[in-house]
Amino acid sequence: MYFVQNSAKNEDLGLRERKRRQTRSSLVAAARRRTLEHGLGGFTVEQLCDEIGISRRTFFNYFPSKEDAVLGSSDEGLPDELLDGFVASGRTVPPKPLLDALTDLLAEFGARMAISREEYEMMSALLHREPQLIARLFARAESRSQLLTDLIVAREGLPADHPTPRVATFVLGGLARRSLDEFFADGNDLSYPDVIRRNIDALRYLFPSPPPEAASGLPAPNQDPS
Template sequence: MTSSVNIGDLGLRERKRRRTRSSLVAAARRLTLESGLNGFTVEHLCDEIGISRRTFFNYFPSKEDAVLGSTAEELPEEILDDFVASGRTDPPTPLIDALTELFAEFGSRLTISREEYETMSAVLHREPQLMPRLFARAEAKSQLLIDLIIAREGLPADSPTPGVATSVLAGLARRSLDEFFADGNELSYPDVIRRNIDALRYLFPSSPPEAASGLPASNQDPS
């Protein structure tokens, strides 16, 4: 069994790791706004935080990645496994319900503040060349979700359903983030994303069972 001392030590190390990571991201964004991406080096950033170059690369592979940072912790494997398993219960949880809970769970793990959100928006406005990296990150997460939906629903790899679902929900997630950080908002992110998905349900109250096959209803054999 793990002793309480070891558990405390792990907690302490993890808190220190997160503080260092957060400090690197904040400093990288501040320097970017002050001098532009080309106006400072990794060594300069390390001096600002008081860490070695070697330590920096334990956190980020590049200066650009430090600027982009991360808005949320990765979802634990058990949560992703539960999402897939929810399609095999009796009766199975509807896909839209399972996706709603998955996105709400992801949103509940957001670690970005309104100030950080506004700073990041300003950084992207100043250095738009960072956008492709941001899109690449989003694409990797989208592919993960597509693979999870395929596994959950038992769909063929070329089915359009997972990609469409991922694109729609990703758009709602971005909209929900803007609404979450809007002045005057008092709702949690999970509440905002659930409200927006409810609006989607209103627009599309039901879907024909044939949609799960990935083929238009008109192509199905009615017999």
């Protein structure tokens, strides 16, 4: 009821947010179209701003560079409730197995994924047209990978230099990217969560039981390192 009876001021904030998102979307669409037609070097930020009807200063409120506009980088973080829930799942009695928790986390991210097949195909075409964008894409992926690694460290109570979080992030990150390709493949009728769960089930088949604890003196998962 509180939200139904909210003030006009908060309603205005909603309108401003919708306008902000529309401007961002228009910038991304125009930057991608121009890149496909003319290449990254074939247009300027000023030309992009003139097309959308904004100032250069406004552009840099949305994106740090023309390349970021093409990639459509978002300033929105990952939902805190999902990240907190992932860490908390290692504190239950008994704790949820790490692979189960990672599966649920990646499946939920996929369910919230706001990218269409058309956008996926356009991004593939953009990367083929301008391979230098791949480095920026990898840099962004590395940032997300580090976040996931840190979350696993916190959830499992492991030292920061323990290999398990890094290996888990590397393996699951690769499966997530492969699942995205499969999700958008011609003829697929499965949801992204279904695709990635199927692929993680294949991983379980390869490694049906957890490996024995390494005799390294490091604490086991969910063990207090102190």
